Amino acid sequence: MTSVSPTTTAGAAVTAGGDHPLYDVQREIDDLDAVIERVGGPVLLLGMSSGAVLALEAVARGSAVSALALYEPPFVVDGTRPPLPADYVDRVQAAVVRGNAAEALTYFLTVGLAMPDEAVAGMRHTPVWAAWEAAAPTLPYDGQVMAGTMSGRPLPADRWRSVNVPVLVGCGSAGETYMANGAKELASHGDNYTLHALPGQNHNVDPRALAPVLTAFFTGS
Incomplete structure (x- = not known):
């Protein structure tokens, strides 16, 4: 099974197809689907930070994914940090x-x-x-x-209801409280979600700590 990983760095989520004056999240997903088609899906998908939210959205919209791993989607679901302003x-x-x-x-x-x-x-x-x-x-x-997910309110209950593949939701035990709380809430959305806290890790997770967790999840071992 092939693995694919959409990630973001310093918030830079830019489509493989290039920039465009009118941004649409669907174009990000279209690019991901093109990669999946190229490698021969379904794939094992990893998303980190806001890339985790993009990966979750892609699966909800029907991308060919057999298992999904997410690390610290930066949801703000309570008052542990200020929410994003509406503007x-x-x-x-x-x-x-x-x-x-x-x-x-x-x-x-x-x-x-x-x-x-x-x-x-x-x-x-x-x-x-x-x-x-x-x-x-x-x-x-x-x-x-990230629209609507950093408001300080609970995550929308129906937004990812169509996600029925196994989902691993990771967070770091030494990371930001708001991210851990967001991960916990997401993991409560269904029996197909599993929460895993990585000891001593934060948002800048050590790949050597993350890799064995992903391997175990993706191989079912």
Whole structure:
């Protein structure tokens, strides 16, 4: 069985088919379906961070997946961190349209990821900052993938009802409380969901800790 992994980095969820003025999550899924068709599905699918939500959405919309593993979808389902403002995507998009990548990225980090201002200030002097600024035009896409799931309210009960394949929902025991709570709530949505907390891990999970968990899940061992 082939494995495929949609992930996002610094919120950059960009389609394999290229950028487009009018973003649509369905085009992300169309790209994934093209990969699945190419390799010969159904596949074992791994999604991480907001890529986990994209993977979940793809399976809900009928992508050929036989088992789904998700790591720390960044849901906000309670008051353990501030929810996203209703105009979050609009504000990020406005900064992008103005050509102010630094403003868009800063807003994503401080509001989207709830990072302290001082931490973000320190990151501006690291080599990764330039790469993240280059990805800033895709940040509104990340917000659209996450739409309605970072509101501080429970997850929509019916949104992924059609997902009936085995689903592993992973989180780190040393990570953010809000992500752990979101993972727990998602895992409560059906008997086909299994929650697994990785000891000592956070959102930046060590592949050496994650790999054996995925292997056991995907092989049924």
